[in-house]
Amino acid sequence: MSLALAALGLPFAALAHRRSVRYGLSTQTWAPWLSDAARSAAVGASLSAAGGALGMAALRRFPRRWWLPGAGGVVGLGALFAFAAPLVLDPIFNRFTPLPEGELRRDVLALAERAGVDVGEVFRVDASRRTTGANAYVWGLGRSKRVVLYDTLIDGFPADEVRSVVAHELSHVRHRDVRRGLAWLAIFAPGGTYLVEALAERIAREGAHDRGGRPLPGMLPALTLAVGLVSFAGQVVGNLLSRAVERRADAFALALTGDAEAFVALERRLVTRNIAEPEPPRLLHALLGTHPTALERIGIGVAFAAARGGAEPACATRAGDRTRPGTPGGS
Ligand SMILES: [Zn+2]
Numbered sequence: 112m113s114l115a116l117a118a119l120g121l122p123f124a125a126l127a128h129r130r131s132v133r134y135g136l137s138t139q140t141w142a143p144w145l146s147d148a149a150r151s152a153a154v155g156a157s158l159s160a161a162g163g164a165l166g167m168a169a170l171r172r173f174p175r176r177w178w179l180p181g182a183g184g185v186v187g188l189g190a191l192f193a194f195a196a197p198l199v200l201d202p203i204f205n206r207f208t209p210l211p212e213g214e215l216r217r218d219v220l221a222l223a224e225r226a227g228v229d230v231g232e233v234f235r236v237d238a239s240r241r242t243t244g245a246n247a248y249v250w251g252l253g254r255s256k257r258v259v260l261y262d263t264l265i266d267g268f269p270a271d272e273v274r275s276v277v278a279h280e281l282s283h284v285r286h287r288d289v290r291r292g293l294a295w296l297a298i299f300a301p302g303g304t305y306l307v308e309a310l311a312e313r314i315a316r317e318g319a320h321d322r323g324g325r326p327l328p329g330m331l332p333a334l335t336l337a338v339g340l341v342s343f344a345g346q347v348v349g350n351l352l353s354r355a356v357e358r359r360a361d362a363f364a365l366a367l368t369g370d371a372e373a374f375v376a377l378e379r380r381l382v383t384r385n386i387a388e389p390e391p392p393r394l395l396h397a398l399l400g401t402h403p404t405a406l407e408r409i410g411i412g413v414a415f416a417a418a419r420g421g422a423e424p425a426c427a428t429r430a431g432d433r434t435r436p437g438t439p440g441g442s
Contacts, residue, residue, distance in 0.1 A: 114156050
């Protein structure tokens with residue numbers, strides 16, 4: 112099922128890839144792109160197979176209320192994933208090198224010290240093998256905890272803007288947002304798996320149970336559909352929480368660096384570099400947006416500067432060295 116679904120999505124992914132190559136966002140030719148698709152299909156199929164086997168075992172063992180042990184399983188697997196993915200899965204797709212000694216590393220460590228956080232390790236990832244877009248993230252649990260910076264960010268952005276990104280990521284470390292995410296998962300998991308059970312039992316065809324009423328593997332398609340529907344709904348709620356967490360990280364970054372001008376300039380550069388939508392359609396953003404819109408983030412920067420009584424971080428004043436043609440004008 113997992114491979115069939117991957118094959119179904121492939122033509123659409125290919126169209127999207129051709130488009131991003133045309134617009135200069137993707138740096139990949141077809142061969143490495145296909146190799147990526149094959150690798151992620153293999154990883155997806157392995158995880159789905161393991162998940163399917165585990166799920167069936169739980170269903171057979173607890174034929175009635177399997178949602179309860181199911182909820183525990185979801186949280187346990189989530190924690191295992193957050194711990195192991197950076198060590199096992201991510202290296203299948205990218206190379207991660209610890210940030211070398213130098214100005215940036217010293218900058219990161221100084222910021223972390225001021226923020227009072229143990230930053231774990233800081234990695235540079237070779238994102239440029241696929242994209243010209245820039246990003247950074249915090250991931251991992253316990254010993255796999257890390258901050259990851261795209262090489263496109265390190266090499267293509269001014270130092271003050273990179274510092275602004277690092278300060279934002281430090282908020283995620285400081286507030287333990289990966290663990291907090293798992294805690295949210297633990298809160299929502301029982302309701303979610305309860306819904307999955309109710310939905311799957313309703314969708315399942317006759318013959319999905321043996322005479323004793325215990326689910327058979329014929330239950331798996333219904334289960335997969337139910338998981339898909341419920342996790343989409345869960346994702347929408349998760350995105351709402353994520354946007355709040357990201358707003359806090361932006362506020363934290365501004366307080367830590369005190370540099371609203373770099374913050375605003377960074378948001379502008381990210382939008383243009385990643386060919387992102389500064390103000391996406393409202394419904395789409397409400398459903399799928401994981402971060403505040405770029406326009407809102409610029410507003411956060413402007414509000415911070417205003418609250419400090421400083422000059423507005425008018426992008427226009429730095430037009431000479433900052434603007435790129437065609438960017439939306441000012442704040
Ligand atoms: Zn963030």
